[in-house]
Amino acid sequence: MECAFCTSGIDHCHGTLIVHPDGGFTECADPGCADPDRIRHGLIIDCHTVDGGCECTLPAERETVLRQAS
Template structure:
């Protein structure tokens, strides 16, 4: 018995990748190769770049700015 994505089964426009939202102005990218539509509604999984394994350079800059402000 094979598993099938429920969104694929009903033909909904969606992406299996994770949408990554960068903290330096809201730039977004997707972990799925070939994804060109970065709409939140198409992605079940959405994370801030701060949560990316290995970190993100813009998350480091934002964290430093928060520390200076406090």
């Protein structure tokens, strides 16, 4: 099985683009990705769905838990 974008010569990335809530900061899970532009990625997820969570969402989650415990 071959990637249709690869065989067509279309610029793309096979990695997953991770979008953070703070100003739309993005990063790709593929360390070799040269351009974290949305148009180049077929799979785009929000950072809070990353297994183990994301550091940028942890303070807000911790504050909610602490508030519920009081």
